Amino acid sequence: MEHVSTTTLITILIVMIIVSAYFSASETGMMTLNRYRLRHLAKQGNRAARRVEKLLKRPDRLISLVLIGNNLVNILASALATIVGIRLYGNAGVALATGILTFIVLVFAEVLPKTFAALYPERVAFPSSIMLLPLQKIMMPLVWLLNGITNILLRMFGIRSNVRPSDAVSKEELRTIVNESQSQISRRNQDMLISVLDLEKVNVDDIMVPRNEIVGIDINDDWKSILRQLTHSPHGRIVLYRDSLDDIIGMLRVREAYRLMIEKKEFNKENLIRAADEIYYIPESTHLSVQLLKFQRNKEKVGIVVDEYGDIKGLISVEDILEEIVGDFTTSMSPSLAEEVLPQSDGSVLVDGTANIRELNKAFNWNLPSDGPRTINGLLLEELEDIPLPDTRVTIGHYNIDILDVQDNMIRQVKVTTALAPHQ
Incomplete structure (x- = not known):
């Protein structure tokens, strides 16, 4: 390079440092992106997000590409700095060039770009993907060769190279994500999301109306008392039983009873019993998440909770489960x-x-x-x-x-x- 001027070498050296900074920032920006936000933007049609997502499908290839580019320009920059140092200061210029170049590379090609990329990953990763994607295709043979050698070495140490990290999150990780999203989600909505996650930890017997608080009508009471209970009932469904809850007849929909009052001339106990629905029984150990799905699948809204011996423990409704998620309804008759x-x-x-x-x-x-x-x-x-x-x-x-x-x-x-x- 004797025929190349020192000014040209210094210019090329500066360009190499800029390129090194580009590769360093790209690597950090790509790896620190929020994958869930990236996936959301890609589904929304953001082209830059789609480019980055395509690159991150094979992170091993992306890292190989960045490292190849970064090391090539750093080695070339080192050689150029040595030549410039010798031209300017003779043999002493080698040590001087090494020290100065090390400082410049660390500050301007490593620490500064990587710090900026870590703070603003999208502002770095999205534009850099414009060059990285075609560059990856051009350098694919070299990337493939480098990955092949690396995989062979990993197998020699008994390490599998075909393992892909999963983006799935556990319930506890999701709980942490919800708790740390205060700037995006209101506190009330956070509590609701956490309550949904907690449904699997709570059984129906934890929130059921206990047996002694179940509102029901004893069909053996006098007719006037039954009518009074129907007209003053705060609930949409009432248990019908004979003498005690151990002899349940069915679940009466109050609205159906009102319809019978209007349409039938003979509104009596027999018609009331005939209008009652069959009781839907629920084991006391059923998780709320499971029971909510069962209510939906069976098209039921209320069930009687029983223990392992079939004895009645209490009553639970869809509203009780929903209250676990959103909080007490204003229509609840129980004290808050x-x-x-x-x-x-x-x-x-x-x-x-x-x-x-x-x-x-x-x-x-x-x-x-x-x-x-x-x-x-x-x-x-x-x-x-x-x-x-x-x-x-x-x-x-x-x-x-x-x-x-x-x-x-x-x-x-x-x-x-x-x-x-x-x-x-």
Whole structure:
């Protein structure tokens, strides 16, 4: 290169550093792209996203292409810098050129472009794909050769080279994605999405209406009492039974009963029984996610929950499952959690004994045991194995629970204090 001027060599050297920076930025930008956003943009018809997605289908080929380009220009830049150094400073110029070039490459061809690409991957990856895609086709023989040698070496060490990383995410990873998307998704929608993921962790017996709270009509009651219950029912469906819930007749749709009142001259017990639908039974261990699909598949809205012996445990409806996702409906006749708790200024919380433990854990980020009894009253009775007196304190985990009121063999109100809260 004796006939090439020093100015030309320096110009070529600068171009090599720029090209090296391009390859470095392209590699970092491609590898740090949000794959889910990329897939979304590609489905929306974004051409740049489609080009990048095509390149990333074979990341091994893309990395080989970038490394080949990067190493070629870096080696060429090193040779040119050595020639320029010798021309300007003689033998001492070799060391000087090596030091200066190392600094320039690290700053301007590595750290700076890679940092920018990591911060703004789309602004780097999308434009760079315009050159990388045709360049990959041109250099495919060299890329293929390099990958072939690499794969042979990997097999020698017992490493499979045909393994492709999966883009699928687990439920816990999806939960993390939802929790970290606060700038894109409102808090309420985040809670709903998390609740959907939690459906598989909750059984129907965790949210069912317990047996003693099931609204039903005893068909053996006098006719006036039955009519009064029908006309004042807050529910769309009512259980019909004889004497007790152990002898259930069916599930009566109140709207159907009203239709019978209008259309039939003889509106009596026999017609009411005939209008009742067959009971839909649900095992108590069924997960909510499964039961929601079963309600849809069987075209049912309400079911009776039974244990392994066939005994009735409670009742669950589609609305109960939906409330687990979106929160309590305003039409719910049951008391809301806000009506059952009263936070105190000292950090403690007054809680009704009938409050649901799972709802308390969700609302206050507590960790009270929820795999047994459903209510605070049931939890304390199980813990004490006796009906306590007022002013009794029970410690469960990190929670001090002071029993304030006991009536009719039931704990009516307690005061819950966490270990982190001051207690007076």
